[in-house]
Amino acid sequence: MAQHPNQFWDFSVRIWRNSLLSSALLRLQDRNSGMVDVDINILLLSLWAATCNFKELKVQDFKNAIRATQLWRKSGILPMRAA
Numbered sequence: 001m002a003q004h005p006n007q008f009w010d011f012s013v014r015i016w017r018n019s020l021l022s023s024a025l026l027r028l029q030d031r032n033s034g035m036v037d038v039d040i041n042i043l044l045l046s047l048w049a050a051t052c053n054f055k056e057l058k059v060q061d062f063k064n065a066i067r068a069t070q071l072w073r074k075s076g077i078l079p080m081r082a083a
């Protein structure tokens with residue numbers, strides 16, 4: 001696989017290639033879909049930041065990430081999950 005310039009993308013792909021981790025993430029997402037909308041990508045962002053020794057992600061950092069992905073999530077991800 002060619003090296004992708006985005007380290008978060010590379011991290012996410014490695015997680016999804018691990019069948020135990022990807023199954024657990026999908027179960028978490030599906031089990032809570034009626035109560036809480038679990039955004040697996042935001043969860044992965046948190047894990048990636050922790051592995052990269054980021055000092056701290058602030059609440060505003062999460063709000064910015066959620067806002068940046070909100071349209072794609074609403075128009076793409078959630079309809080695909082519902083299908």
